[in-house]
Amino acid sequence: MIDQTTRLRDVVGAATATALADALSLETSGDLLAHLPRRYHERGELTDLANLAVGEVVTVQAQVVSVKRRPMRERRRSMLTVTVTDGSHNLLLTFFNQVWQERNLRQGVTALFAGKVEEYRGRRQLTNPEVHLLDAESADPGTHGGAESFASGLVPIYPSAVKLPSWKIGSCVRILLAGLTELDDPLPAAIRDKYRLVGLLDAYRLVHQPSSWAEVARGRLRLKWDEALILQVALARRRLDNEQTAATARVPRADGLLAAFDAALPFPLTAGQRAVGETIKAEIARPFPMHRLLQGEVGSGKTVVALRAMLAAVDAGGQAVLLAPTETLASQHLRSLRNLLGPLGQAGELDAAPLATRIVLVTGSLGVRSRREALGAVADGSAGLVVGTHALLEESVTFRDLALVVVDEQHRFGVEQRDALRSRSARPPHVLVMTATPIPRTVAMTVFGDLEVSTLTELPAGRSPIASFVVPATNKVWTDRMWGRVRDEVAKGHQAYVVCPRIGEDDAAADAPPDAAADAPPDAADGVLPGSLAAFSGGAPPGMIDGDTWDATAGSEDGRRPSAAVLDLLPALRDTELVGLRAAALHGRLRPDDKDEVMTKFAAGDIDVLVATTVIEVGVDVPNATVMVIADADRFGISQLHQLRGRVGRGSAPGWCLLYTEAEHGSPAWERLAAVAATADGAQLARLDLAQRREGDVLGAAQSGGRRSLRLLELLKDEELIRSARDEATALMRVDPQLSAQPALAAALAATLDESTAAYLEKG
Structure with missing residues (x-):
């Protein structure tokens, strides 16, 4: 047979x-x-x-x-x-x-x-x-x-x-x-x-x-159900196992740091921030691990929500970690937390409040003495709040009592990296991951119910709208107006960003952290696409910068000009479009102290224009910055463009985002930029990104669409079917977690979940 x-x-x-x-x-x-x-x-x-x-x-x-x-x-x-x-x-x-x-x-x-x-x-x-x-x-x-x-x-x-x-x-x-x-x-x-x-x-x-064709549709619908139910059963079993995993219930004291912080806040929390905060407090008080995704528009106040969650963990006697993908972002988070907490974050200092805790930074570039002091404070528990990068994942980092892990820009970290930090606790800590614009894989996992999701939809009072425009490099009038806008904003007392895909001087890639390529356009390599950038000099012909020919093949294997680089563009702009303005560079090859100095000066208003790579993509908060030029904008992914745009319009003055590109009008690259310019809705952009790049492997490590565990199921078209399958899978797991009465389904699940995939889900 x-x-x-x-x-x-x-x-x-x-x-x-x-x-x-x-x-x-x-x-x-x-x-x-x-x-x-x-x-x-x-x-x-x-x-x-x-x-x-x-x-x-x-x-x-x-x-x-x-x-x-x-x-x-x-x-x-x-x-x-x-x-x-x-x-x-x-x-x-x-x-x-x-x-x-x-x-x-x-x-x-x-x-x-x-x-x-x-x-x-x-x-x-x-x-x-x-x-x-x-x-x-x-x-x-x-x-x-x-x-x-x-x-x-x-x-x-x-x-x-x-x-x-x-x-x-x-x-x-x-x-x-x-x-x-x-x-x-x-x-x-x-x-x-x-x-x-x-x-x-x-x-x-x-x-x-x-x-x-009707028969084709009937057959495909049935096979889609097989895919959806098997995956939903796998995720429902994981949720059930999670509920049965012992974790320390963290019940915060009512009159602790969190209450003092709320009382001292100079602005009111949005209704969404309060609601999510109550949800997190309730979930970390349970005896099994919280695993929640917090998503919200750029500037919706996720950092405040994360800090309130971290304070609740400290009020419950534990420690909290904020994990950032880059040193620049980690340092920015440290400054933000200290500014928000004031005396409440100055334990051990003269001006500390009675309830104060200590905040420490752990990065790979810390000096020997600073690192020893920071790790000692983490190990003995005197540091209630820890901010750091991948350096926190090293075996030498130990915690007295790790209660909560907050992962910022979660798509920048692999599953193995996030799991390494969770393993630092005797019992699994509670986990909160944050993102502004979900990349396709995050959308997929969200739709499949792998994460409990909270969404911030309101913007705090005082945020200004951002106008976005695609600027064709071939149109000199538009290019001149773009640089004129930068000069006009600086003349009004504001500041500007110019973002480039590369650092320069033979460095082909920008500051691409681990997994950065996951958010790049479909044909990206290492997070950066090959291509060209027309001259920014108003009087120079295409292919020229300040009158000197730009080698059309340098840095590009396919013979096209390389993409814009900070170290090339900054001197050219100083002599042309930005004459008389105070301009400085920021990129990942700078020493940490130099990066901090540049960011401090920019935040203080001592720098007019910051020419940078994507190190400013997340976490950088300078309310006085009102205009951003993204050079070779078609080299970036949809999510990355949305993140970058969120660095302007953070104050009372309107923001401008100018997407400069050589992409041909009507080409896929142009249409992608036009879509970003047309909406500020991050969720809508995430769906567009998913439609263009597909879901990736929902039950595996691949984050692009080339490898899929889905043959027929399409997340955008089949959301209703997927939700129904989730309901059925949850009901099945509640009454028969071992699938004893469903041997064929159990066999199909075992065939789908091989050893590596099961381990991936366990760590996910």
Whole structure:
């Protein structure tokens, strides 16, 4: 009896099974059933040939326009050239020593052609493609047609290989389906009945052998439910296990630091900040770990919420850590916490309040003495609040009683890194992760319910709107107006940022922290895209800076100009657009003391224009900064642009964000920038980012769309289905956490959750 575990050699024969395994890694019946059609052709519907990419293995349906035969130099050999069309575009087919194809490929015949797209003398072609005639009666045995006629007007097109065309895969699927009478169904009967879903075997028949588009939809809907329920069961089991994990309940005292901090705040908390604060206080008082995501727009007050949570942890007798991805951000957080707390954060100092705690900074660049003092305060518990970078993850860092971990910009840290910090406590600490704009993976995990989510939707009083515009480098009038806006804002007493993708001086990448590439555009490498930047000098022609030619190939492997660099741009701007203004550089190669000095001067108003890399992306709070120019804006991801934009408009004056780009109007890069300029809604931008880049692997470490555990499920289109699956999975786990009554579902879950994936979820 055939089932999902049957080896394919027992179904389609050894030779074909070997080809399927070698070309497509399909080894069992279950593998072949899950190898779903990529698309479907209707009889008579021709493939759009304009979109074929050189190097791609394709299966196209096209109509023969002409057939020509000519002899080759070698004796008794000839070449057949066939031109096929989709009605608008042509494709050349070249057959070497296959003159017999001429009998079937007559003018007007429609067929499927499979092969690898090549280019010869400027024309795309397929060389010796496989041929499958759709008119079964006229098929010659050599065309792989005839005996394999299709039962319907829909022709499934499978992901294929050069030696294994789509119709051969389809033939194997038909042989397999003909021998199957039933399959173990992982979807409980009650769920199938409730949502009117077909059985698993019927679903595969509908997807592989449909007679209509409606049947395709019914089959795909059922298979989407399989994906959603298995993933939701995995996450529901994780939530259940989390509730059964012993953690220290942190019940804060009512008259402690938090109460004193609230009483001293010079501004009122928003309703959202208060509500989230109460939720966090309630959750850290439970005997199992909190695992909550706090998301909110740039400037919505997440830092204040995090600080109140940290103070609650200290009031309960524990310590709290704020983990930041860069030293610049960690130092900025330290200054912010000290400014917010005042005497309440000065324990051990002369002006300390009676209830005060101590705040320490732990980074990799601390001197030996400073590091020893900081780690000693962390270890003996005298430091209630700890701010730091990846240096906190080292084995040498020990805590007296770690109660709460706050991770800022959580997408900058890998799962292993976050897990390393949680392991510093005898019992799992409570965890709060924060982000302003969820990257696609975060959106995916949020939709799947892996995190409990709190969202801040209000902006604190006094925040100003930000106007965003795309500035084309090819338009000198717009470019001049852009720099004029910078000068005008400085003349009004305000300050400006100019952001570049690179540092410069042969450094190809900017200050990309770990996992920074996760938030870059789809074709980014190490968080930075190759490309070019037109001259910022108003009088210099494109490709020139201050009259000197900019090497068009420096720093770029593809021959295009490199992206803008701080160390190149700053001196050029000082001599042109920013003459007379106080400009300074900030980037990751500066020594920590120098970075602090620059930021302190900028915050104090002693610097007019800060030319920086993305070290200013998060956490930098200078209310007097009102305008930002992002050079080569198309080199950044949507989320990163939104984060950068949030550095202006933080005071009472309106903010300006100018996205300078050489991207062509109407190109995908331009449209991405236009979308950022059109809305300040971070959630909407996150959805756009997800739509463009896909979800990543929800149950794995990959954070791009290239690797997916989802074949059919689409998070933006299937949110209602996913929520229903979460409800069903939660109910199943409550009554049968071991899935004893659902062996097929348990087996499917085990197959999905291999050892590495299970470990990833456990640490996630």
